[in-house]
Every structure is written in C-alpha cells, then in structure tokens.
Amino acid sequence: MAAQNGAAKKAPFHFCCEEIFMWHEPGATQNTRKGLQPTPHFESAESKRRLHNLLEVSGTLDALTRVRARPAPPEALARAHSAAHIDNVRKLSADSSKGCHRAGDALSFSPGAYEIACLAAGGAMALVDAVMGGSEAGARGGEAGRGAYGLVRPPGHHATRDEGMGFCIFNNVAVAAAHAIEAYGLERVAVVDFDVHHGNGTQSIFYDDPKVLTISLHQDSNYPIGSGPITDTGAGAGAGFCINAPLPPGSGGGAYRAAFDRIVLPALDAYRPQLIFVSAGFDASAMDPLASQMLVADDYAYFGRALAGAAAKHCPGRVVAMHEGG
Numbered sequence: 001m002a003a004q005n006g007a008a009k010k011a012p013f014h015f016c017c018e019e020i021f022m023w024h025e026p027g028a029t030q031n032t033r034k035g036l037q038p039t040p041h042f043e044s045a046e047s048k049r050r051l052h053n054l055l056e057v058s059g060t061l062d063a064l065t066r067v068r069a070r071p072a073p074p075e076a077l078a079r080a081h082s083a084a085h086i087d088n089v090r091k092l093s094a095d096s097s098k099g100c101h102r103a104g105d106a107l108s109f110s111p112g113a114y115e116i117a118c119l120a121a122g123g124a125m126a127l128v129d130a131v132m133g134g135s136e137a138g139a140r141g142g143e144a145g146r147g148a149y150g151l152v153r154p155p156g157h158h159a160t161r162d163e164g165m166g167f168c169i170f171n172n173v174a175v176a177a178a179h180a181i182e183a184y185g186l187e188r189v190a191v192v193d194f195d196v197h198h199g200n201g202t203q204s205i206f207y208d209d210p211k212v213l214t215i216s217l218h219q220d221s222n223y224p225i226g227s228g229p230i231t232d233t234g235a236g237a238g239a240g241f242c243i244n245a246p247l248p249p250g251s252g253g254g255a256y257r258a259a260f261d262r263i264v265l266p267a268l269d270a271y272r273p274q275l276i277f278v279s280a281g282f283d284a285s286a287m288d289p290l291a292s293q294m295l296v297a298d299d300y301a302y303f304g305r306a307l308a309g310a311a312a313k314h315c316p317g318r319v320v321a322m323h324e325g326g
C-alpha cells in the first residue's frame with residue numbers, strides 16, 4: 001500500500017473494539033441464599049474500558065487502523081461449535097423473562113448476549129481478513145508487521161464445541177482460526193494462549209487437527225481444575241500439535257519468559273505457522289484476583305515482542321491477538 005503524505009511506509013496495526021462489547025452483562029457473582037453480599041462479576045467491562053481509554057489518552061489509538069466488527073454468521077460459528085450450543089445460547093438470549101441466564105459452568109449472561117457474542121467472534125474474523133489482506137494479497141503473504149488486536153467481550157478460550165464455560169460463550173479465536181483455514185486455505189495456524197487459565201476450549205476444538213497448533217501457558221490446575229496437563233498433546237492426526245505448559249502458582253516473569261524461550265518459540269519455529277493467534281489474557285498479572293501469578297507490564301511486553309518476532313520470521317507479521325481474561 002502506498003504511503004501517504006511522504007510518511008515512512010509502515011504496515012498498519014489493526015484494532016477492533018466496539019462499545020457494544022462493553023454492554024455484555026454477565027450478572028453479579030452472588031449467592032444471597034448463602035448470606036453472601038453480591039459483588040460485581042469478575043468479567044466486567046471496566047478493565048477493558050480502562051485499556052481502551054489508556055490507548056486513547058496515550059495517543060496509541062491514533063496509530064491504529066480501526067476494523068469494525070460484523071456478526072459472525074451461523075455457518076462460521078458452526079465450524080467451531082455444535083448447533084445445539086449455538087441454538088441454546090440464541091434461545092436463552094432471546095428470553096427476556098429473566099435478567100440472567102446460565103449456560104454452562106461459570107457462564108451467565110443477560111438477554112441480548114447472543115448478538116454481542118456473535119459480534120465478538122465476528123470481530124476476530126474481521127481481524128483475520130485485515131491481516132490476511134482481505135481478497136487482495138490473501139495467502140500469498142502480506143507486509144511485515146501486519147498485526148491486530150481485538151479488545152472484545154465476552155472472552156472465548158474456555159468455550160468448547162458443545163458448551164460455553166468460564167465467562168466464555170463462543171470461542172472467538174477458534175471461530176476465527178477455522179475461518180482462516182476455510183477462507184484462505186491455511187494449513188498451519190498457531191494459537192498461543194498466555195491467559196492464566198488453561199485454554200481448554202481451543203485445545204479441545206482442535207485436539208485432533210494438525211492444522212491448528214495450540215500452546216497454552218497457564219497456572220497449574222487453576223481453571224478448569226485439572227485441565228491442561230503436560231501430557232495432553234493432541235490425538236489422531238493432531239497428535240503432537242497440542243502443547244501445555246502448566247506453571248506453578250507464584251510464577252513470575254522469569255518462569256514465563258523461560259517458557260516462551262524454551263517452549264513457545266522453538267515450537268513455533270518447528271511448526272512454521274502461516275498465521276499466529278494469541279489468546280491474550282492479562283490475569284496472570286500480579287494484580288489479578290483470580291489467580292496467583294506475578295507478571296508485570298514488562299513481561300507482557302516481552303511476550304508481545306517475542307510473538308511479533310516469531311510472526312515476522314514465519315508469516316510476514318501476521319498476528320491476531322484477542323483479549324481473553326483480565
């Protein structure tokens with residue numbers, strides 16, 4: 001693409017965030033029958049709004065190329081989810097007789113959530129199209145540095161083919177990865193998940209599929225309990241294309257950086273992905289109440305540089321990072 005006004009040529013970094021994502025309402029965490037005062041839900045819009053606002057105040061937002069989300073069509077959702085799960089969410093979401101519905105372990109949402117969840121998954125698909133160059137450059141390869149970030153709600157990486165769980169309705173990254181394979185004929189897509197919780201949904205959806213390498217760094221047996229042991233390595237044709245690095249509670253930047261250097265980056269070098277997704281959760285932060293890890297901002301910057309470097313090496317900079325927890 002030609003540079004404008006004499007500015008140095010720089011590939012755009014795409015960004016997707018819609019105000020409607022912030023209107024997703026998972027309800028309060030409460031059990032008043034047990035005599036506990038309700039508290040705001042952990043998965044709230046506040047932390048995402050703060051991130052968006054920081055981008056705006058710092059001027060970073062001006063340097064990003066905005067990509068508008070469009071709802072993921074049912075056939076796109078169906079590449080990652082069963083018809084029963086999609087129908088269940090749609091029907092519950094359309095029922096306004098209750099303020100809050102439950103649709104899986106640790107998953108609740110208010111009426112209207114189906115449309116917002118479709119938009120979040122569709123946002124991930126739109127970012128894939130942006131970094132793949134839409135119909136122009138396509139899989140032939142684009143410019144180096146064509147990354148993207150989706151600041152979306154609800155998150156996605158716990159949602160399995162058949163049910164939502166852990167605040168996740170549809171698996172945004174899985175829907176987008178399946179879209180990338182379908183629309184651009186990709187054969188090697190990597191998903192690096194550094195959310196503090198195991199990316200169980202993404203793992204299970206692609207467990208027997210060698211076209212998707214899933215790598216999850218997570219706090220050992222946090223959520224889902226017992227999920228993501230090192231012995232989960234894929235099955236059938238997908239054997240060897242699933243990697244788990246459960247890290248003990250209290251792990252900080254040293255442990256995580258070592259896991260990146262010794263596990264994540266060598267695995268990406270061996271796999272040579274054509275596109276890299278990142279399940280970017282920030283709940284391994286020392287400030288997060290849902291886990292016990294000790295990461296700080298510099299550690300996340302390290303992850304970003306490492307993944308951008310791997311993408312520059314293997315797939316002309318094509319990285320699509322989607323917000324998960326935190």
Ligand SMILES: [Zn+2]
Nearest residue numbers: 195197281325
């Ligand atoms: Zn998480």
